Amino acid sequence: xxxxxxxxxxxxxxxxxxxxxxxxxxxxxxxxxxxxxxxxxxxxxxxxxxxxxxxxxxxxxxxxxxxxxxxxxxxxxxxxxxxxxxxxxxxxxxxxxxxxxxxxxxxxxxxxxxxxxxxxxxxxxxxxxxxxxxxxxxxxxxxxxxxxxxxxxxxxxxxxxxxxxxxxxxxxxxxxxxxxxxxxxxxxxxxxxxxxxxxxxxxxxxxxxxxxxxxxxxxxxxxxxxxxxxxxxxxxxxxxxxxxxxxxxxxxxxxxxxxxxxxxxxxxxxxxxxxxxxxxxxxxxxxxxxxxxxxxxxxxxxxxxxxxxxxxxxxxxxxxxxxxxxxxxxxxxxxxxxxxxxxxxxxxxxxxxxxxxxxxxxxxxxxxxxxxxxxxxxxxxxxxxxxxxxxxxxxxxxxxxxxxxxxxxxxxxxxxxxxxxxxxxxxxxxxxxxxxxxxxxxxxxxxxxxxxxxxxxxxxxxxxxxxxxxxxx
DNA sequence: GGGCTGTACTG
DNA sequence: CAGTACA
DNA sequence: GCCC
Numbered sequence: 001x002x003x004x005x006x007x008x009x010x011x012x013x014x015x016x017x018x019x020x021x022x023x024x025x026x027x028x029x030x031x032x033x034x035x036x037x038x039x040x041x042x043x044x045x046x047x048x049x050x051x052x053x054x055x056x057x058x059x060x061x062x063x064x065x066x067x068x069x070x071x072x073x074x075x076x077x078x079x080x081x082x083x084x085x086x087x088x089x090x091x092x093x094x095x096x097x098x099x100x101x102x103x104x105x106x107x108x109x110x111x112x113x114x115x116x117x118x119x120x121x122x123x124x125x126x127x128x129x130x131x132x133x134x135x136x137x138x139x140x141x142x143x144x145x146x147x148x149x150x151x152x153x154x155x156x157x158x159x160x161x162x163x164x165x166x167x168x169x170x171x172x173x174x175x176x177x178x179x180x181x182x183x184x185x186x187x188x189x190x191x192x193x194x195x196x197x198x199x200x201x202x203x204x205x206x207x208x209x210x211x212x213x214x215x216x217x218x219x220x221x222x223x224x225x226x227x228x229x230x231x232x233x234x235x236x237x238x239x240x241x242x243x244x245x246x247x248x249x250x251x252x253x254x255x256x257x258x259x260x261x262x263x264x265x266x267x268x269x270x271x272x273x274x275x276x277x278x279x280x281x282x283x284x285x286x287x288x289x290x291x292x293x294x295x296x297x298x299x300x301x302x303x304x305x306x307x308x309x310x311x312x313x314x315x316x317x318x319x320x321x322x323x324x325x326x327x328x329x330x331x332x333x334x335x336x337x338x339x340x341x342x343x344x345x346x347x348x349x350x351x352x353x354x355x356x357x358x359x360x361x362x363x364x365x366x367x368x369x370x371x372x373x374x375x376x377x378x379x380x381x382x383x384x385x386x387x388x389x390x391x392x393x394x395x396x397x398x399x400x401x402x403x404x405x406x407x408x409x410x411x412x413x414x415x416x417x418x419x420x421x422x423x424x425x426x427x428x429x430x431x432x433x434x435x436x437x438x439x440x441x442x443x444x445x446x447x448x449x450x451x452x453x454x455x456x457x458x459x460x461x462x463x464x465x466x467x468x469x470x471x472x473x
Numbered sequence: 474g475g476g477c478t479g480t481a482c483t484g
Numbered sequence: 485c486a487g488t489a490c491a
Numbered sequence: 492g493c494c495c
Contacts, residue, residue, distance in 0.1 A: 170492090175477080246488095248488085252487080381490080436479055
């Protein structure tokens with residue numbers, strides 16, 4: 001994060017209509033402001049540019065912009081986005097908003113990217129996304145404060161996660177603590193005050209206060225309160241235990257706690273309750289121990305090699321790739337994540353059928369021992385369990401079948417981690433795109449920008465390549 | 474007070 | 485549709 | 492927790 005580069009929108013007055021307070025719109029306008037734009041609610045100057053953020057009728061337009069409208073340029077938001085991406089103001093006429101269009105016609109590709117400088121993007125998100133690309137984490141001693149704050153926040157997260165089963169939803173609080181942790185971990189210098197987190201926008205607000213408290217007093221009063229609450233509440237420990245059963249989320253775990261169960265045995269012994277469980281949950285109980293064990297990296301590779309050999313027997317062009325935490329370099333994984341595709345095959349029915357063929361073959365060979373999803377010629381994905389020949393342990397196996405053309409977007413999705421994906425999707429939204437496992441699309445008309453080339457997807461979002469091992473955010 | 478990522482499957 | 489899962 |  002260098003700073004001090006010229007602001008692309010310096011002095012540009014924008015009137016954005018309709019006014020919206022959605023998170024995405026806000027984040028987007030924050031970026032514009034940081035790039036020097038002045039945002040007005042009404043036209044205040046002959047130079048004002050009216051940005052129509054969403055399709056709008058002429059009547060609405062007239063009432064929004066009001067009497068002060070003097071024939072200013074009226075453009076689609078892509079004008080601003082493209083100007084930022086290209087680091088210069090784009091010609092307005094190409095981006096004219098017109099009321100009659102059914103779909104507001106967006107620019108196809110955001111032209112050629114002249115520079116891919118994360119600076120122009122939401123600094124906070126990009127800061128997190130480039131985590132790990134930074135300096136060595138040597139000089140451990142100097143970073144004691146960083147570690148201390150991270151540890152406290154992690155403890156708080158753990159307790160908030162327990163509490164949200166019973167009380168209100170802490171998910172977004174938890175998310176923000178996680179983002180703060182990522183920010184601190186990406187810092188290339190010792191943490192001495194919340195000011196050090198300015199580049200992430202965390203130099204004021206609740207998180208900043210907590211950071212200051214921990215740095216100055218070594219204590220974190222909020223955490224102490226949380227610990228008090230956790231202690232002496234057996235329900236929390238039980239919830240955590242029950243939620244480790246595959247297929248059991250918070251609602252079901254809460255049901256178990258309400259029923260007074262103290263162990264998984266209690267669930268099985270209650271015939272009525274057991275009968276009410278889904279097949280997946282019953283498997284989750286059956287394989288409780290094995291599925292909560294970590295799988296060594298080398299064993300993940302053995303499973304992969306087995307599947308690859310079977311796939312080759314079906315069709316030389318049937319490709320299998322290892323995804324998930326393995327791809328991020330983890331020494332152990334919770335499950336085995338595979339993508340399968342067939343060279344040159346994009347048609348949905350064929351994609352599904354090829355996944356079906358592979359799954360059937362793996363079932364017949366005895367590798368797949370159980371399944372949580374229906375195995376049919378129309379399957380999109382497989383979730384189940386597998387065992388290597390002669391092995392004792394059943395491992396969780398996920399396979400998704402994808403059109404070859406979607407390899408890049410699918411890889412982003414399936415390599416993860418989840419937080420990385422969420423940041424990326426958020427960043428996409430802010431920049432007027434929509435990112436899913438199927439591809440990167442323009443938000444305006446859902447037209448495909450890129451799905452095959454992972455690099456291109458990141459690049460279009462203003463990011464340089466992010467190594468898989470740096471996606472653990 | 475309300476929103477906060479996006480998709481697929483089960484029952 | 486709610487619940488759960490996947491990243 | 493953060494932002495409007």
